[in-house]
Amino acid sequence: MKQLLLDIQPLALPSLDNFVVGENAEALHSIKEALSPALIISSNNRFIYLWGAEGSGKTHLIKASKALADQNRIPFVFADDVHTLNDQEQIDLFNQYNELRAGQGVLIATGNASPSQMGLRDDLATRLAWGLTYQLHPLTDEEKAQALKSHAAARGMNLPDEVVDYCLRYLRRDLPNLMATLDALDEWSLTEKKPITVPLLKKLLQLPLNI
Amino acid sequence: MENFWSACLGRFEKELSAQQFNTWIKPLSHKVEDDALLLLAPNRFVQQWVKDRFLPKIQAFAKETLNAPINVDVLLMDNIEAAKKQLKDDEAKKPETANKQDGIAKKAAAATSTKKTKAHSDHSGLNPAFNFNNFVTGRANQLARAAALQIAENPGSAYNPLFIYGGVGLGKTHLLQAIGNYLKDHRPEAKIKYLHAEKYVSDVVKAYEHKAFDEFKRQYHSLDLLLIDDIQFFAKKTRTQEEFFYAFNSLIEAKKQIIITCDTYPKEIQDVDERLRTRFSWGLTVAVEPPELEMRVAILLKKAEEAKIALTEEVAFFVAKQIRSSVRELEGALNRIVAMAKFTGNAIDVHLAKEALKDLIAVRGRQITIENIQKTVADYYKIKVAEMYSKKRSRNFARPRQIAMSLARELTNHSFPEIGEAFGSRHHTTVMHACDEIEQLRQNDQTIARDIAFLVQVIRD
Numbered sequence: 039m040k041q042l043l044l045d046i047q048p049l050a051l052p053s054l055d056n057f058v059v060g061e062n063a064e065a066l067h068s069i070k071e072a073l074s075p076a077l078i079i080s081s082n083n084r085f086i087y088l089w090g091a092e093g094s095g096k097t098h099l100i101k102a103s104k105a106l107a108d109q110n111r112i113p114f115v116f117a118d119d120v121h122t123l124n125d126q127e128q129i130d131l132f133n134q135y136n137e138l139r140a141g142q143g144v145l146i147a148t149g150n151a152s153p154s155q156m157g158l159r160d161d162l163a164t165r166l167a168w169g170l171t172y173q174l175h176p177l178t179d180e181e182k183a184q185a186l187k188s189h190a191a192a193r194g195m196n197l198p199d200e201v202v203d204y205c206l207r208y209l210r211r212d213l214p215n216l217m218a219t220l221d222a223l224d225e226w227s228l229t230e231k232k233p234i235t236v237p238l239l240k241k242l243l244q245l246p247l248n249i
Numbered sequence: 250m251e252n253f254w255s256a257c258l259g260r261f262e263k264e265l266s267a268q269q270f271n272t273w274i275k276p277l278s279h280k281v282e283d284d285a286l287l288l289l290a291p292n293r294f295v296q297q298w299v300k301d302r303f304l305p306k307i308q309a310f311a312k313e314t315l316n317a318p319i320n321v322d323v324l325l326m327d328n329i330e331a332a333k334k335q336l337k338d339d340e341a342k343k344p345e346t347a348n349k350q351d352g353i354a355k356k357a358a359a360a361t362s363t364k365k366t367k368a369h370s371d372h373s374g375l376n377p378a379f380n381f382n383n384f385v386t387g388r389a390n391q392l393a394r395a396a397a398l399q400i401a402e403n404p405g406s407a408y409n410p411l412f413i414y415g416g417v418g419l420g421k422t423h424l425l426q427a428i429g430n431y432l433k434d435h436r437p438e439a440k441i442k443y444l445h446a447e448k449y450v451s452d453v454v455k456a457y458e459h460k461a462f463d464e465f466k467r468q469y470h471s472l473d474l475l476l477i478d479d480i481q482f483f484a485k486k487t488r489t490q491e492e493f494f495y496a497f498n499s500l501i502e503a504k505k506q507i508i509i510t511c512d513t514y515p516k517e518i519q520d521v522d523e524r525l526r527t528r529f530s531w532g533l534t535v536a537v538e539p540p541e542l543e544m545r546v547a548i549l550l551k552k553a554e555e556a557k558i559a560l561t562e563e564v565a566f567f568v569a570k571q572i573r574s575s576v577r578e579l580e581g582a583l584n585r586i587v588a589m590a591k592f593t594g595n596a597i598d599v600h601l602a603k604e605a606l607k608d609l610i611a612v613r614g615r616q617i618t619i620e621n622i623q624k625t626v627a628d629y630y631k632i633k634v635a636e637m638y639s640k641k642r643s644r645n646f647a648r649p650r651q652i653a654m655s656l657a658r659e660l661t662n663h664s665f666p667e668i669g670e671a672f673g674s675r676h677h678t679t680v681m682h683a684c685d686e687i688e689q690l691r692q693n694d695q696t697i698a699r700d701i702a703f704l705v706q707v708i709r710d
Contacts, residue, residue: 064592080556082584089608093662129482133447140376152611154574161479161512164418164577170585173608208677211662 052098054106056192058177058185062095065172069103072144075110081139085169088148093212094174096148103146113143120149120166121156132162145169179206182213189217195224197234204236209243250281253315257307274303276437278326286319289326299323374443374476375433379426385551387544390420393535397424397508401431404439404474404506408533410497411508412515415537418575421510424537425476428508432474439473446482453489462492469496473505480511480529484520494525501531545569545579552583560597567599571606582609617708619657619671625708626653629700638673651683652701658684660708 059066069086072079088096100116107114115134117123123131131147138145149156153167177185183202190197197220205216219239226242227234261274277299280287290296300323311319381401386394393415399407413421429441456465469475475496483490500507511518514536515529540548546565553560560583568586572578582605589605590597623637630649637650650672657668658680665677672680690697 064589067592068588082580083588129447133445136445136447140374152609154578154610160417160575164575167575167581167609168418168577168584169581170588171581171609172585173611207681208664208666210664210667215662 051105052101054099054102056188057095057098057102058181058188060177060181061175062172065174066099068170068172069099069146072146073103073106073110073112073114075112079144082169084144085135085139085166086144086146087153087166087169087171088146088174089151089153089171090174091150091176093214094176095213096174099174100146100148103144107144113138113141115143115145117145117147120147120158120162121151123158125159128159128162132159132165135162135165177213179211182206182211182216185213186216186220189220190224193221193224195220195234198236200236201234201239204239250284250286253311253319254279254286256314257310260310261303274299277323284320286321288321288323290323296323296325373429373433373441375429375441376426377430379423380430381427383551383555384420384423384427385540385544385548387540387547389538389540389544390424393424393537396533396535397428398431400506400508401428402435404432405504409501409504409506410529410532411506412511412529412532412534413508413537414511414514414534416512416539416575418577419537419539420576421537422478425478425508425510429474429476436473440471441474441476442469442472443476443478445478446480449477449493450482450486450489453486453492456492457488465492466495470499472500475500475505475507477508478510480509480521481513481518483525484518487522490522490525494522494528497525497528501528539574540576542566542569545572545576548576548579549583552580556583556587558583558587558597564597564599564602567602568606571610578609582606585609617660619661619663619668622656622660622708623653623671626656626704629704629707640673651687652697652704654680654683655687656701656704656708660705 054066054070057066065086065088068083071077072084072086088099090096097118100118104114104116115138117131120128120131135145147166149166152173153163153171156163158166183206186202186205187197201223205219209216209219223234223239223242227238230238232238258274262270265274276290278289280289288299290299304321304323307321308319311317311321381394381398384390384394393413396408396411397413400411413424415421426443429443432439433441452465456462469492483493497507509529511529514534515526518526518529546562546569549565549568550560550562553565564586568579568582572582582602585608586597586602586605589595590601593601595601624634626649627634627637630645632646632649636646637653639646641647654668654672657663657671658665663671665680669675669677669680687697687701691701692698
């Protein structure tokens with residue numbers, strides 16, 4: 039009989055502390071400064087635009103920033119994937135930007151290219167470029183391994199090195215995919231009551247996606 | 250002492266022009282403390298002016314009437330006092346207009362009026378950071394600046410409306426705000442409103458929802474200076490355009506100044522009523538052009554100076570050459586350079602500036618796929634793309650194929666099995682072997698290393 043899983047795993051929420059930083063240390067530092075309740079931030083540095091390829095950590099940083107802003111009671115506006123905004127949404131963001139700039143608060147926006155390269159309205163694009171702009175660099179395979187291990191540690195999961203190696207060898211290596219595999223592996227090992235090993239992972243990968 | 254000040258007021262009212270009296274003397278409140286007369290000015294500007302021009306007169310007058318020198322000083326009213334004074338003045342004014350209405354309406358009107366004026370003084374929308382002193386002038390904007398300054402000194406009479414147009418991030422808002430701040434400093438009682446056109450649109454919508462167009466009209470038609478930014482946002486908003494048409498006419502008729510900015514000149518504004526467009530060009534229309542190189546350098550140096558950052562001309566020139574389009578992007582570049590210097594602890598030089606600017610002006614490389622790696626590598630070694638999937642093992646085909654495999658591993662997120670699949674369904678161990686072999690070659694064979702570095706460049710761009 040299949041062991042039913044009591045899903046009481048605390049989710050490893052994205053935070054600025056569990057972000058594997060790679061080459062993105064300055065971006066992370068600027069975000070932390072902007073959201074620090076103790077510092078007075080110049081209006082330029084309250085506006086941060088992050089761009090990069092899929093899986094470079096944009097969504098993680100936005101979610102983590104939102105949580106920190108809430109905790110520190112800092113007015114916060116975020117705009118994920120601005121390159122997908124339609125005309126009206128661009129105007130809305132433009133207005134929010136102006137309001138925020140005239141007042142208090144922090145804005146973090148993300149997109150898939152530098153501000154002027156997405157075909158956005160000029161008035162919005164130049165505003166995004168006005169604050170701090172960072173390209174997020176994807177992690178190297180070694181950094182991805184580190185990210186997987188710290189994610190596993192946060193879940194209280196015992197993750198042997200050879201499983202990590204196997205993942206980086208045989209799976210697609212974008213971080214969202216790797217993390218999702220890890221989560222599925224954790225659940226599977228709990229329901230099967232078996233330790234996490236390469237054979238278990240292989241077995242999991244042969245299963246239909248919906249376990 | 251109380252009597253002395255009222256006598257003073259009476260005297261000034263006689264001696265000064267009404268405008269001078271209203272600007273300098275009327276905004277003062279007074280306090281008597283320990284036999285000293287303290288005059289409270291609403292802002293530094295008035296304080297200084299009164300000290301310089303009127304203090305000697307007050308003292309002379311005291312000698313004349315009291316036969317004794319008097320201890321008098323001009324201080325800065327704190328904000329609360331200023332607000333109170335404003336409220337009192339407004340209440341004093343109110344009954345004149347409200348007298349004709351019945352008692353209840355009068356009370357209500359007075360109440361809303363004070364509330365409104367309070368909100369107004371809080372919400373002029375002006376940001377004191379924008380003034381004429383920190384507006385960098387060059388050929389691109391000197392005409393606009395000159396016109397703006399002239400109007401700030403003489404609102405309502407010189408050019409009305411002033412219509413400033415130009416591309417984004419060229420300082421239109423800065424000029425608009427500078428005019429407002431100038432007038433506020435010189436005539437603190439003037440009713441000034443700066444707002445973005447979008448805000449005006451949403452005010453019209455709110456007035457609609459609450460059926461409060463009278464209130465809306467009162468608010469806008471009573472201004473001394475209306476600064477409205479990005480008027481192109483009125484496009485297709487017919488009710489907004491209609492309301493603005495009335496506000497425009499009423500303000501111009503009363504010789505109250507209107508200043509408008511737009512991304513294009515009046516005739517070219519899309520989807521705005523003809524009668525408005527014609528009116529926009531009644532006064533003076535001036536353009537702000539993108540800044541030329543020297544001006545961009547000057548802007549950077551000025552911004553750096555304001556932020557107390559040491560920026561050499563060499564770096565300023567470097568940045569100004571890279572970023573041409575808007576002042577906002579120039580500022581963004583400077584922000585990022587400063588942030589990087591602080592973070593790394595390195596001095597700001599051209600090398601650091603170059604690094605910092607990469608993120609801001611990088612052109613997005615195209616999406617890297619196994620297909621375009623295969624094609625690029627095949628082209629480079631002058632073989633057919635088909636050889637990437639073929640079973641041929643001759644070195645002429647095998648080596649480029651191996652290079653393409655290793656680049657696929659390096660530049661994409663695909664797994665070994667996926668890469669094998671894309672190269673004619675090869676086993677993933679073949680791909681792993683290829684990657685190892687190319688890695689070896691890269692370290693030992695300079696030609697291969699150079700080829701690969703070149704290919705990476707081509708594929709990324």
